[in-house]
Every structure is written in structure tokens, then in C-alpha cells.
Amino acid sequence: MQVNIKTYILYSYMLLCMSCKHNSNSTVVLQDTANWPATFGLGRPATQAEIAKLDIDIRPDGKGLPPGAGDATTGKTIYMAKCAACHGTGTEPVDVKLPGPVLMNDSAGADRNKLKTIGNYWPYATTIFDYVRRTMPYNAPGTLTDNEVYSLTAYLLHANKIITAQTVMNAASLPKVTMPAKKLFIPDNRHGGPEVR
Amino acid sequence: MVGRRFANRDSMIKRKISRRTMLGGAATAAVMLFKSSYGKMIQAAIPESVLQEADPTKIIGPPPGEIGTRSAFEHVVKKTSDISSRTPLQDLYGIITPSDLHYERHHAGVPVMDPHKYELLIHGMVNKPMVFSLADLKRFPSVSRICFLECSGNFRNSKETLTPQEICGLTSQSEWTGVMLSTLFREVGVQPNASWFLAEGGDAAIMTRSIPVKKAWDDAMIVYAQNGEAIRPEQGYPARLLLPGWEGNTSVKWLRRLELSDQPYMTREETSKYTYAVKDRIRQFSFEMDARSIITFPAFPQQVAKGWIEIRGIAWSGWGKIVKVEVSTDAGKTWQAARLQEPVLDKAHTGFRYLWQWNGDTTEIMSRAIDETGYMQPTLQQLVNARGTDMGGYHMNPITAWVIQRDGKVLFKPEKWK
Numbered sequence: 001m002q003v004n005i006k007t008y009i010l011y012s013y014m015l016l017c018m019s020c021k022h023n024s025n026s027t028v029v030l031q032d033t034a035n036w037p038a039t040f041g042l043g044r045p046a047t048q049a050e051i052a053k054l055d056i057d058i059r060p061d062g063k064g065l066p067p068g069a070g071d072a073t074t075g076k077t078i079y080m081a082k083c084a085a086c087h088g089t090g091t092e093p094v095d096v097k098l099p100g101p102v103l104m105n106d107s108a109g110a111d112r113n114k115l116k117t118i119g120n121y122w123p124y125a126t127t128i129f130d131y132v133r134r135t136m137p138y139n140a141p142g143t144l145t146d147n148e149v150y151s152l153t154a155y156l157l158h159a160n161k162i163i164t165a166q167t168v169m170n171a172a173s174l175p176k177v178t179m180p181a182k183k184l185f186i187p188d189n190r191h192g193g194p195e196v197r
Numbered sequence: 198m199v200g201r202r203f204a205n206r207d208s209m210i211k212r213k214i215s216r217r218t219m220l221g222g223a224a225t226a227a228v229m230l231f232k233s234s235y236g237k238m239i240q241a242a243i244p245e246s247v248l249q250e251a252d253p254t255k256i257i258g259p260p261p262g263e264i265g266t267r268s269a270f271e272h273v274v275k276k277t278s279d280i281s282s283r284t285p286l287q288d289l290y291g292i293i294t295p296s297d298l299h300y301e302r303h304h305a306g307v308p309v310m311d312p313h314k315y316e317l318l319i320h321g322m323v324n325k326p327m328v329f330s331l332a333d334l335k336r337f338p339s340v341s342r343i344c345f346l347e348c349s350g351n352f353r354n355s356k357e358t359l360t361p362q363e364i365c366g367l368t369s370q371s372e373w374t375g376v377m378l379s380t381l382f383r384e385v386g387v388q389p390n391a392s393w394f395l396a397e398g399g400d401a402a403i404m405t406r407s408i409p410v411k412k413a414w415d416d417a418m419i420v421y422a423q424n425g426e427a428i429r430p431e432q433g434y435p436a437r438l439l440l441p442g443w444e445g446n447t448s449v450k451w452l453r454r455l456e457l458s459d460q461p462y463m464t465r466e467e468t469s470k471y472t473y474a475v476k477d478r479i480r481q482f483s484f485e486m487d488a489r490s491i492i493t494f495p496a497f498p499q500q501v502a503k504g505w506i507e508i509r510g511i512a513w514s515g516w517g518k519i520v521k522v523e524v525s526t527d528a529g530k531t532w533q534a535a536r537l538q539e540p541v542l543d544k545a546h547t548g549f550r551y552l553w554q555w556n557g558d559t560t561e562i563m564s565r566a567i568d569e570t571g572y573m574q575p576t577l578q579q580l581v582n583a584r585g586t587d588m589g590g591y592h593m594n595p596i597t598a599w600v601i602q603r604d605g606k607v608l609f610k611p612e613k614w615k
Contacts, residue, residue: 033380043328044327044328045327051318056403058462116469118469124463126463127464130462141403184477184478186478186479187480187482192568194570195572
């Protein structure tokens with residue numbers, strides 16, 4: 001434990017020094033930590049139960065996906081009942097202004113000239129599950145069961161021509177879905193300096 | 198004795214108001230606070246005619262109050278849409294945005310958060326997963342700093358009749374107080390191989406962003422105060438993440454959880470949103486806000502007379518300090534250095550002014566910011582050249598030009614790029 005803290009402090013000092021060098025003109029010493037104790041003794045240890053209750057995020061590698069499963073046929077029924085009022089039923093923008101964006105695109109891939117939807121813009125399929133379960137439907141966030149979210153994810157992937165109608169989505173299959181737009185994404189290449197990027 | 202004097206004066210004002218309201222049915226001009234005859238502060242609507250006629254040397258004003266008010270003659274407001282509201286940059290002075298005029302952008306409305314129940318959970322790749330109450334956060338060594346926040350979608354250019362507020366009012370500046378995130382990370386023992394952390398809000402969007410751990414060692418904060426008081430609900434009460442210089446969406450409000458990880462989570466807000474086309478690719482994790490400036494006077498819808506005009510504006514950069522602002526009064530042919538107003542702070546709105554004698558001919562005025570990394574605010578064409586015509590609306594910081602017509606009317610100059 002003692003070794004860990006020492007290693008950690010050394011590591012953070014190294015990082016701090018690196019960042020100071022990077023921003024030598026502007027870096028202000030925001031805090032003098034010289035006389036700090038190893039710990040301030042504030043806060044309390046988190047229990048595994050309370051972590052589990054809040055830890056709802058899903059990573060691209062599937063970490064965090066719950067048990068359960070769903071398919072596009074079931075998903076379509078749920079979509080029509082709980083999603084279509086805001087997101088519409090089609091793949092093209094309609095004349096009336098929808099409260100939510102159109103989610104489907106039949107371009108079967110990364111056709112950039114089409115409306116940006118899940119099919120041609122979203123780089124990871126796991127994001128659909130995470131986002132829908134987190135905050136949809138807009139008027140009743142957090143009310144969908146895990147199976148409903150799997151089914152809706154399957155339907156949205158199928159409607160965007162990413163998976164077949166028969167493909168079942170679960171914790172094993174969802175992270176394996178490759179999104180066509182993934183290859184387009186690049187990390188930021190701006191670094192400050194004179195060049196406009 | 199004192200109470201009775203106020204009571205008399207109050208009833209006098211109230212009589213006057215009610216008579217005029219009943220007689221004229223005049224439009225309400227303002228809402229003011231008055232002390233009722235029972236000694237309780239009340240709000241009363243006053244017609245404009247009363248405000249104009251009142252002789253302040255003949256009427257005793259309201260007594261000292263529990264809370265201040267803005268003058269009833271000032272009508273400075275945010276401009277709202279379904280998803281955001283914009284700071285009236287053209288109506289502000291100095292560099293601090295009054296807290297009630299700070300821009301808003303949220304994804305499921307403003308939540309009601311009980312500060313007594315508030316908890317921040319930090320877990321994942323840490324030695325000690327911990328929970329901190331608001332009182333805990335306030336007991337840690339504290340830091341205050343002034344910096345701007347800006348939404349990375351802060352750009353409108355659809356027509357000539359746009360105000361600074363409409364063009365780029367999704368930026369505001371406050372003095373923030375809180376605890377350095379590095380202090381909390383030190384407390385929980387972040388493991389050396391943790392490279393990202395997820396920040397999660399406690400609103401109905403339960404909004405999440407992945408942030409490189411390096412930002413925590415640089416200057417990230419958990420803040421609970423804004424301009425000397427508790428953070429406003431619209432800005433994340435009772436505590437939020439604050440990432441100076443980075444796109445506003447990453448400074449997650451109503452913060453409830455941080456999870457340390459060795460990879461980003463690829464949340465909706467960092468994949469399908471807050472990303473933008475650069476040529477044939479899509480740029481992701483585009484955090485720093487590039488240097489930008491805008492002339493806030495003269496600007497649409499003002500009308501100016503020829504003669505001396507002090508051109509005023511603000512400049513800012515998410516990469517550091519502003520070192521120079523240049524102003525052109527001849528449509529970009531020549532540029533002169535503007536005066537910077539102290540304080541010039543790291544990642545902060547910085548005031549600039551340039552004294553100019555307008556001869557009455559039609560012209561264009563504009564400003565460009567230069568930051569300490571040597572970056573100069575680009576033209577729209579330079580951005581098109583760098584990113585292509587499909588570049589979308591995020592991280593747009595082009596030079597803003599105002600056309601001054603012969604009649605003194607000032608119009609925004611929109612530029613098309615598609």
C-alpha cells in the first residue's frame with residue numbers, strides 16, 4: 001500500500017512536470033501541495049452494492065452489458081409504441097418537425113450524402129444500448145427493461161441494414177457488431193500552434 | 198416609527214400604481230420589489246409611465262433588502278431555444294457573466310438536486326473506491342479560478358440580422374470555486390494504468406463523457422460555487438466537473454459519478470454528437486476550444502453616428518492566454534493591435550478595445566484573436582480549406598465581420614461555404 005502511494009505520487013509529479021513544460025507560458029500553480037498529508041480522511045469507502053447500482057455504463061468491448069436478449073421483430077413493436085412518436089417511422093426526414101432525430105438510414109453503410117443516422121455515423125453498436133437504457137424514452141427515462149433495450153437495439157441495427165432480422169442481440173453478440181462508420185473516426189489532431197486544423 | 202413611514206409610502210405607491218393600471222391599462226414595464234405594510238418584501242408590477250414620471254428626489258425608495266435586484270430599466274435576458282439559452286454578450290461589461298445570464302445547454306432539463314443527499318462516487322481503476330458528500334468536497338483544500346465555458350456548437354451565421362448573442366452566445370465566464378480533481382484522485386489512489394475516466398451527471402439524461410486522466414492532473418476541478426455563491430441549478434448545482442478551455446459538454450453538470458478506466462466508453466455524446474467531419478474523416482475527442490473573438494460593439498442591431506467609436510469585444514482561447522487581438526476597420530485589408538484589458542487570464546474571456554474614427558463610409562469591421570500557442574483566429578475560408586465543405590457546426594471559430602452602412606446601421610456579414 002505504502003509503495004503504491006509513493007509510486008502514484010511520483011507518477012503524478014512526472015505528469016505535472018510534463019504538463020508544466022507543455023504550457024510553460026500560462027501554467028499557474030493552482031495549489032501548493034507540499035505540506036499535504038497522505039490522506040485528508042474525508043469521504044467514506046464505497047460499497048460494492050452502491051457501485052453496482054450506479055455503474056450502468058457499457059464499454060465498446062461489452063463490459064457492463066447485462067444478461068438478457070432481444071430481436072428486431074420484438075424491437076419494432078416496442079419502437080412503434082414508445083419511440084415513433086418522436087423519431088418517426090421512416091428513414092427520411094418528413095415535412096413535420098419531429099421532436100427527435102430520424103434514427104434509420106437504408107444506405108447500408110457509410111454513405112455520407114445520406115442523413116446522419118446510426119447506420120452511417122455511429123461507430124459503436126454498444127453506444128445504442130447504453131444511451132437508450134440511460135435516458136430513453138425522453139418522456140419516461142429509465143423505464144425500459146434490459147430485454148426491451150436489447151430488442152430496440154436489434155431493431156435499430158436491423159433498420160439501418162447492419163444486422164439481419166433474425167440476429168439476436170445479447171451481451172455476447174452486441175459487442176461483435178461492426179459499425180460501417182467506425183473506420184471514419186480519428187482522434188483530434190489539433191495541438192495548439194499556428195496551424196489551422 | 199420607521200415602519201409606519203414605510204407603510205405610508207408603500208400605500209402611496211400602491212395607490213398610484215393601481216389608479217394608473219385601472220385608468221390606462223398600461224403595459225407592465227417592470228417588476229420591482231416593495232416592502233408591504235406588514236414589513237414583508239413583495240414584488241409589484243409597475244407600468245412604464247410610473248417609472249418615467251417618478252421623481253426620485255420626492256419618493257423614498259425601498260429599504261435595504263435581503264436580496265438585490267436588477268434595475269427595472271434593464272431588460273437584459275438570455276435568448277432561449279428548446280435546447281439552450283444564450284448569453285447576451287452585447288449587453289455585458291467586463292469579463293464576468295452575471296450568473297443568471299450564464300448560457301445553458303442541457304439534455305433533459307434542469308434537475309432538482311438536494312444538496313444534503315448529494316454524493317459523488319469515484320470508482321473503477323482506483324485503490325480506494327470512495328463516496329464524497331458535498332460537505333466532504335467543501336472541506337478539501339479549495340481553489341478559485343476565472344475561466345470561460347463554451348459550447349462547441351457555438352456558431353450561427355444564417356442571416357444579416359444576428360446579434361453577438363445569436364452568433365456565439367453559448368459562451369460565458371464565471372469565477373469558479375471547488376476542489377482540484379487531482380486532489381480527489383490523490384485521495385482515492387488512481388492506478389497508474391488508468392488513462393480515461395467517465396464523468397456522469399445525475400440529471401434525467403444521466404449524461405456521460407469520457408475524459409483523458411491527464412486533464413485531471415492538469416487543471417480539472419469539481420466546483421460547487423460560481424461567482425461567490427453556490428452554483429446555479431442551470432450550471433450544475435450542487436457540484437459539477439469543470440474542464441477549463443474544453444468544450445462545455447465535457448464539464449458534466451450535476452456530477453454524480455467518476456469511473457476510472459483504461460479506455461474511453463464511446464458514449465453517445467462523444468460519438469454521434471460533438472464529432473465533426475474533417476475532409477473524409479470524422480474528428481473525435483476534439484476537446485480544446487480554439488481561439489476566437491467577437492466585436493460586441495458596434496454590432497447588430499445598433500446604429501452608430503460617424504466620429505469616434507470605441508470598438509469593444511471579447512477574445513478567448515481554450516489553449517491558454519490571449520496575447521493579442523487585432524482589429525480591421527477596412528474589411529480585412531489592414532489590421533491594428535487592439536488594447537487588451539487586464540486581467541488577461543489563462544483560458545478566459547479577455548476584453549479588448551480599439552479607438553476608431555468612422556468617416557461615415559460603408560465599411561466592414563472585424564477582430565481576430567491570437568493566443569500564446571501562436572494560433573491566429575482563422576477566416577471561414579481557412580476553416581473550409583482545413584476541414585472541407587462538410588465540416589458541420591462544431592468547433593467553428595471564424596472571424597466575425599460587421600458591415601457598417603452609410604446610415605450607421607450595423608449588420609452581421611454571413612458567409613456561405615457550401
